[in-house]
Amino acid sequence: MRIAFIVGIFPLLSETFVLNQITGLIDRGHEVDIYALRHPLSNCKMHPHVEKYNLLARTHYTPAIPSNVFWRYLKGFALLFTNFHKAPLICLRSLNFFKYGGAATSLKILYTAIPMLGQKPYDIIHCQFGCYALEILTLRDIGALQGKIVTSFRGWDISRYVKQYGDRVYDRLLATGDLFLPVCDFFRTWLVKHGGDSKRIITHRSGIDCNKFFFTPRYLNSDDSIQIVTVGRLVEKKGIKYSIEAVAQLSQTYKNIHYYIIGDGELKEELQRLIHAFGISHIVTLLGRKNQQEIIEILTNSHIFVAPSVTAQDGNQEGIPNTLKEAMAMGLPVVATRHSGIPELIEDSVSGFLVPERDADAIAQKLSYLIKHPETWADIGLAARKSVEAQYEIQKLNNELVDLYQKLLADKSVTYLPSGKSYYKVA
Numbered sequence: 001m002r003i004a005f006i007v008g009i010f011p012l013l014s015e016t017f018v019l020n021q022i023t024g025l026i027d028r029g030h031e032v033d034i035y036a037l038r039h040p041l042s043n044c045k046m047h048p049h050v051e052k053y054n055l056l057a058r059t060h061y062t063p064a065i066p067s068n069v070f071w072r073y074l075k076g077f078a079l080l081f082t083n084f085h086k087a088p089l090i091c092l093r094s095l096n097f098f099k100y101g102g103a104a105t106s107l108k109i110l111y112t113a114i115p116m117l118g119q120k121p122y123d124i125i126h127c128q129f130g131c132y133a134l135e136i137l138t139l140r141d142i143g144a145l146q147g148k149i150v151t152s153f154r155g156w157d158i159s160r161y162v163k164q165y166g167d168r169v170y171d172r173l174l175a176t177g178d179l180f181l182p183v184c185d186f187f188r189t190w191l192v193k194h195g196g197d198s199k200r201i202i203t204h205r206s207g208i209d210c211n212k213f214f215f216t217p218r219y220l221n222s223d224d225s226i227q228i229v230t231v232g233r234l235v236e237k238k239g240i241k242y243s244i245e246a247v248a249q250l251s252q253t254y255k256n257i258h259y260y261i262i263g264d265g266e267l268k269e270e271l272q273r274l275i276h277a278f279g280i281s282h283i284v285t286l287l288g289r290k291n292q293q294e295i296i297e298i299l300t301n302s303h304i305f306v307a308p309s310v311t312a313q314d315g316n317q318e319g320i321p322n323t324l325k326e327a328m329a330m331g332l333p334v335v336a337t338r339h340s341g342i343p344e345l346i347e348d349s350v351s352g353f354l355v356p357e358r359d360a361d362a363i364a365q366k367l368s369y370l371i372k373h374p375e376t377w378a379d380i381g382l383a384a385r386k387s388v389e390a391q392y393e394i395q396k397l398n399n400e401l402v403d404l405y406q407k408l409l410a411d412k413s414v415t416y417l418p419s420g421k422s423y424y425k426v427a
Helices: 016-027 048-052 069-086 088-094 108-116 130-141 160-165 171-176 185-193 240-250 268-278 292-300 322-329 360-372 374-392 394-410
Strands: 002-009 031-038 059-061 124-128 148-153 179-182 226-231 257-262 284-288 304-307 334-337 353-355 415-419 422-426
Touching (some): 031 108, 059 108, 069 088, 069 108, 088 108, 108 130, 124 130, 148 394, 179 394, 226 240, 226 322, 240 257, 240 360, 257 292, 268 284, 292 322, 304 322, 304 360, 334 360, 353 360, 360 374
Parallel strands (some): 002 031, 031 059, 148 179, 226 257, 257 284, 334 353
16 A cells, blocks of 8 residues: 655654554555654654664655745745646645635645645555644645545644634544544544544554563562652643652652653753752652663663643643553553543553542552552553553554555545545545
């Protein structure tokens, strides 16, 4: 199959779930192109598989759109002049402001279409995050991309984005998209409730390669300090300030604990101030951004994992954090919140502990229980590993993804036929 992946930024270290799907499809013999709507930062870390699979050679970037209107139009004219011969009709359609309004007059459609001009049709156009699929609908409409549109809903696209633009923002996509793959049942329920065809909305979970995350039963030697760890971007929805507060409470009783926080983000300085205010700088360490192998090494030497996810003030939510799955696969007992799809992964008091969002006291209580009862760690960790293997093993999920693609392509009940300047759905 010829498959186009539509992403926001590529490569992005925090989105290994996208990388896992791309490399899995390549390993299975499929042709994958990547269309990135924005360039990565020049100093960003890259996952080793980006180089191993030479993925940058497969990546097409949307030209940066100048914010200054004069320069935007000047650059747009240059792009039109140098690319018009590739697909004259598509270029003209991209400028149809009668039909597309501001998206056309701002030249956004033209800029986004440029790397797609002259490309052969795809079997599958897989949009990673729902908001990107909205743009691709227009690009398919003008003929810049051809193929079945598959949309993954992963978190902020079905939470923060919806709060910002309203519950009806995906109406057109749900009516004309071909297949929808929310990463958890929690998101699937939302899509069905808001008008999606339940037959075309299938929970397809975000997986990890369990072979890379070796299971190790956790025990506590008498001379060990207890290593607690969190992995996640330092943003509001990760809820890290509540785990810091919980550790501050524990520090009054337990002197042999240390809390490591892996990640970077906009709240770094705020969290550092919070740590200082609690007087626990000797206990809590912000380690910054790490690559996957560095994270694995830290998890290997840790005892307990905390994932204190919350719904942010702007509505942003997690799906199910991959870092939580990785920790569980390695046998770490975990404390996490009843947030979004996390209860679909963790059976409370069996494969980990669940607490309410924004409840530092509850986090502290569950951590205290684990510290007092290290004899429970091995059994909890084993149950956690089994849960991840059963539902989130990437090889199984990539086989499932290929199967979903093939069934979609074989489905003749819905197709798209060219209609002058656009496409329409025929049942």
